[in-house]
Amino acid sequence: MSPAGSQPWLASGRASPRLVLAVVFVALLLDNILLTVVVPIVPAFLYSTEYEAAESSASPALPAPPPTAPGAPPFSRPGTTAPAGGFTSPGNGSSPPAPGRGCLRGGEFLAQENTRVGLLFASKALVQLLLNPWVGLLTNRIGYHIPMFLGFTIMFLSTVMFAFSGTYTLLLLARALQGVGSSFSSVAGxxxxxxxxxxxxxxxRAMGIALGGLALGVLVGAPFGSIMYQFVGKASPFLVLAFLALLDGALQLCILQPSRGSPESAGATPLPTLLRDPYILVAAGALCFSNMGVAMLEPTLPIWMLQTMCPPQWQLGMAFLPASISYLIGTNLFGVLANRMGRWLCSMIGMAVVGISLLCVPLATNIYGLIGPNAGLGFAIGMVDSSMMPTMAYLVDLRHASAYGAVYAIADVAFCAGFAVGPSTAGAVVRALGFPWLMAMVGALNVAYAPLCLALRSPPAAQEKMAILSQECPMHPKSCTLKEAQRELPLTEEVE
Structure with a gap:
């Protein structure tokens, strides 16, 4: 097709909200596949490259172990079976064996690995946490399109770096670089x-669909990573993601308009003003604490499973599958229902269910016992996210100037705070108190925070905003839309 013939298609595509939604959906999808594909890979990769390598160099004269029986867990060693719920250290022959099961040796190494893996996972969120406010200010100045494409470029570099990193330090650097790309993609998108x-x-509804991309990425990432790592190799899942990222970059070049700024950003509310708004802070807190639970599970659940269940490698990723599926269902379902039944109510119920689900996780004795708690956890987080993400924009429309870069920087900061504090502290808490106490603490935190969502039931509009709305509604359809939403709010409350 000639360039002249392609221009009408490009013009109509750039004006289409659905194609913009598709771009954001794909960006969040790839970001979250990369986020979770490392969850089952990193613990096993560090074990094989550090612990096994050190043990082999320390005992070079030992004969190679015979092949394990079909279906035995990877890295298991003949003659070193673990007691149910624990490990055997080298030379410890007094522990009662678990029949037919072989667990990983090196319990002390895996206990320390809790902290290292947690810090690696948290590095992405920590970098994103620090960078988000600046990205929010940047989008208010130059618009959303250039930061979106910049986020894709950095994400591609991070994916390639993951594929070829062979040490903990390089993996940590790749994870931090992913945080830079995620900050641009999430806030701008x-x-x-x-x-x-x-x-x-x-x-x-659009936010629910976009968060469905996030959910689908989480859904695909961990199982895809564990299967590809075991049967193809460490680099394979990252090379596939790098190829998909190139396709996303081509889509962004076709749809986005990098040369045009954001017209509504001229009178944007300053970030410190938004941070002093108590209703925005309540919504941000709901996002932070609900996601903190799954953030703490990511580095600790695979290692806890290795200690207590002795599963094969592929099960470490599959354990997150129920949470991912139910999150995908929850975000799409409540993207529509939350506005009808009250977003504050969806968030409050969701946080309570998050707490109860986390309390039930340590009760599982095998991977099948994790299905119910993880499914409840994912569905509940989907309720909170699909309710609070559009609430952030609604609060800005209601109480501040309608420019959204800064408020979604706050939302992403809240999200990343959960994923920074969660993994970085989870390993230390597990070592000090144990995995069940970690789940009990974060579960109780969510249940205690849930009643604060009542504050979002009927947030007041700023007085100057109400005056502008009442005077300029006939001239500005966007203001009329907001005023109609305000008129519908009391009816929603009566129904509830």
Whole structure:
């Protein structure tokens, strides 16, 4: 097709909110596949490259172990079976064996690995946490399109680096680089969606679909990583993601308009003003604490499974599958329902269910016992995310200037705070108190925070905002949309 013939298609595509939604969906999808594909890979990779390598060099004269029986867990060693729920250290022959099961040796190494893996996972969120406010300010100045494409470029580099990193330090650097790319993609993508979908109900539906991309990435990432790592090799899942990232970059070049700024950002509310808004802080806290639970599970659950269940490698990723599927269902379902039944109510119920699900995780004795708690956890987090993400834009429309880069920087900071504090502290808590106490603490935190969502039931509009709305509604359809949402709010409360 000639360039002249392609211009009408490009023009209509760039004006289409659905294609913008597709770009954001794919960006969040790839970001979260990369986020979770490392969850089952890193613990096993560090074990094989550090502990096994050190043990082999220390005992070079030992004969190679005979092949394990079909279906035995990888890295298991003949003659070194572990007691149910624990490890045997080298030379410890007094522990009662678990029949037919072989667990990993090196319990002290895996206990220390809790902390190292947690820090590696947290590095992405920590970098994103520090960078998000600056990205929010940048989007207010130059718009959303250039940061979106910059995020893709950095994400591609991070994916390639993961594929060829062979040490803990390089993996840590690749994970931190991913945080830089995620910051640009997430803040700019969600802000772009909020600016394209101005109607509150349509915006909630679009946010639910976009978060479905996030959920699908989480859904695919861990199982895909564990299967590809075991049967193909460490680099294989990352090379596949790098190829998909190139396709996403081509899509962004076709749809986005890097030369055009964001017209609504001229009178944007300063970030410190938004941070002083108590309603925005309540919504951000709900995002932070609900996601902190799954953030703590990511580095600790695979190692706890290795200690107590002795599973094969592929099960370490499959354990997260119920949470991912239910999160995908929850975000799409409550992207529509939350606006009808009350987003504050969805968030409050979701946080309570998050707490109960986390309390039930340590009760599992095998991978099948994890299905119920993890499914409840994913569904509940989907309720919170699909409710609070559009609530952030609604609060800005209601109480501040309608520019969304800064408020979604706050939302992403809250999200990343959970994923930074969670993994970085989870390993230390597990070593000091144990995995069940970790789940009990974060579960109780979510249940205690849930009643604060009542504050979002009927947030007041700023007085100057109400005056502008009442005077300029006939001239500005966007303001009319907001005023209609305000008129519908008391009816929603009566129904509830």
């Amino acid at each position: 969600l802000g772009l969606l909020a600016s394209v979908y101005t109607d509150d109900s349509q915006r909630g």
